[in-house]
Amino acid sequence: RKEVEQDPGPFNVPEGATVAFNCTYSNSASQSFFWYRQDCRKEPKLLMSVYSSGNEDGRFTAQLNRASQYISLLIRDSKLSDSATYLCVVPYGGSQGNLIFGKGTKLSVKP
Amino acid sequence: EPEVTQTPSHQVTQMGQEVILRCVPISNHLYFYWYRQILGQKVEFLVSFYNNEISEKSEIFDDQFSVERPDGSNFTLKIRSTKLEDSAMYFCASQGAVGYTFGSGTRLTVV
Numbered sequence: 001r002k003e004v005e006q007d008p009g010p011f012n013v014p015e016g017a018t019v020a021f022n023c024t025y026s027n028s029a030s031q032s033f034f035w036y037r038q039d040c041r042k043e044p045k046l047l048m049s050v051y052s053s054g055n056e057d058g059r060f061t062a063q064l065n066r067a068s069q070y071i072s073l074l075i076r077d078s079k080l081s082d083s084a085t086y087l088c089v090v091p092y093g094g095s096q097g098n099l100i101f102g103k104g105t106k107l108s109v110k111p
Numbered sequence: 112e113p114e115v116t117q118t119p120s121h122q123v124t125q126m127g128q129e130v131i132l133r134c135v136p137i138s139n140h141l142y143f144y145w146y147r148q149i150l151g152q153k154v155e156f157l158v159s160f161y162n163n164e165i166s167e168k169s170e171i172f173d174d175q176f177s178v179e180r181p182d183g184s185n186f187t188l189k190i191r192s193t194k195l196e197d198s199a200m201y202f203c204a205s206q207g208a209v210g211y212t213f214g215s216g217t218r219l220t221v222v
Contacts, residue, residue, distance in 0.1 A: 043213040101154040
């Protein structure tokens, strides 16, 4: 069974805080991983791709632990605009495979 | 920036009616997908389409559903004899070299 599991939250943090989300996946053959951001009633939008041990883009850092089948997303210096649901996504079946979504972790950044 | 366009943005239909959801993928993409998200739940894969045929479908995608690429630009999802539980956001996505791009979705409400 193809599963992607996330802590649903919500995570309520003050502006400027550092917050980390975790995700575990069941398909050990997966080679690429994604973090998407979804605002309320909007489409998922790609935040970061992870193909090796990790990736960093500004305030966002994603890390991958293949042995534990675990992916994390770290957000530093949180902004109000970071408030959203963060979706852990794992392709199934190779680079052209369909995407398996986690249920998402809701983040609320407060002033 | 190229985008995936979906119409209509909101569709209300009576139970038992047929609906067609429309998508215009990014023009040079080759892989197309439909996903759905029931309110409060995770995004779920429905079907993938490549080279004018279905390449994979989930167990959700039963005989009630069909997809078509009637011309060089449109990609449609038809839902026959709609049920209350078909109410959801339906997202079209296309995949190119840099990954998946989602449309803004069609909110289907079956009454």
